[in-house]
Amino acid sequence: MHHKALQLVKYLCGKIKSSKPVYSRALLILKPPLLLAAELGVCEVVEEIIKTYPDAIWFTNEKNHSVFHLAVLKRQEKVFNLIFQMSGHKHLLLMSQDVDGNNILHLAGKLAPEYQLHRIPGAALQMQRELQWFEEVEKIVKPNYKEDKNSKQETPAMIFTEKHKNLVKDGEKWMKVTANSCSIAAALIATIVFAAAITVPGDYADNGIPNFYRATAFKIFSISDALSLSSSVAAIIMFLSILTARYAEYDFLYSLPKRLIWGFLMLFVSLITLMVAFCAAIFLVFCNQKAYWLLVLVVVSALVPVFMYAVSQFPLVWELFISTYRPGIFRKQGTRVLY
Structure with a gap:
């Protein structure tokens, strides 16, 4: 079933790419499943959509969260690895902010969804996992991002401490x-x-x-x-x-x-x-x-x-x-x- 579903995704992406106008149809049809797949960690769908229509990497939701931001916010390791290994625009994606002025390090400082935390046994291991995410994202952003403040004048470290106390x-x-x-x-x-x-x-x-x-x-x-x-x-x-x-x-x-x-x-x-x-x-x-x-x-x-x-x-x-x-x-x- 997984293989057949992936074949269907490839077929639909090909049809959308061949239709005119491409951008409006892609925005209407590809944007919702792309963002949903990024949230749920279905990296095959994310990869197929971006391979078919590369500009889909810039699609964002109502809070201006791209697939990169959603992967960090929802702690989807496979999706983040997929985007991170892309050449080209990953550094531009890291620079973007959401509607609240949060950069990607601010999002890494927020608490993971409960369904992700419950996959890890023990609160201590859950805290370790959260620290690993924050530390890894901190390594790939510019140093000044650590001191950036959002609309509430909070730095990423302040958000991490508050959300994880x-x-x-x-x-x-x-x-x-x-x-x-x-x-x-x-x-x-x-x-x-x-x-x-x-x-x-x-x-x-x-x-x-x-x-x-x-x-x-x-x-x-x-x-x-x-x-x-x-x-x-x-x-x-x-x-x-x-x-x-x-x-x-x-x-x-x-x-x-x-x-x-x-x-x-x-x-x-x-x-x-x-x-x-x-x-x-x-x-x-x-x-x-x-x-x-x-x-x-x-x-x-x-x-x-x-x-x-x-x-x-x-x-x-x-x-x-x-x-x-x-x-x-x-x-x-x-x-x-x-x-």
Whole structure:
């Protein structure tokens, strides 16, 4: 259906281009679908219309918003990339203002539509995405645009701060609740592995040396227990740094997401090594009794919490990683000459 719809768009555009007078018919017929496609992020329709009638790039709505402005205002990444890769008039489009005197950086400073924000999990990630948009648009405009004022005497930075103050508060609350919950789990693991370190399996001999100190399983237990303790303490430190952060706007761009990523990873490492230490301790106790079915049952049961943690937290960690470390919103591709 998508392919057939695109074929229909190409056919209609060709018919309009061959009709006379071209401009009036294009303005009447192509303008509404072009602006709507820019708002909805249907870049194929935008590309086909502009390829057919290049002057459609100048079409604007009642607020003097072109497809470039609408892509920024509605946070349509694909449409913006399409227009940005065009040769020719993109810099002229960046210079235009709407009826309220807003340049394109003012529009980037406004809050994204709710349906776009809801696609991103967590208020902190939503705030990070908004900062990425503002920062990327800031890179492609002239330096004096940062200080331009609209009809209300507002600069882009002033608009961004005003429109995103509630999102900053929500992001702070989300980060603190997440960090607090995870720090409790990390503290519990640290307590368990510290207790296990001073009560080793098999007890001690009369000379104070553990009875199983020559066994390979005991070495595995000792190393895993030490790794679990160090990683859980590291996780507590990372989550504590989140709880004590200042929560300025730009902290949501890199600082806070990186701390949360490392906190989650350290917590995951501590959980894995805790389960390895547990399995090694059980093996030391039951290895001489040849209760292999019991050992298999213990290993399988130890994998359950690791699997549950991975399934429940991996999507969030992956989203954090991609959002923080990806190259940027605007793909650096070769210029596509559409007109």
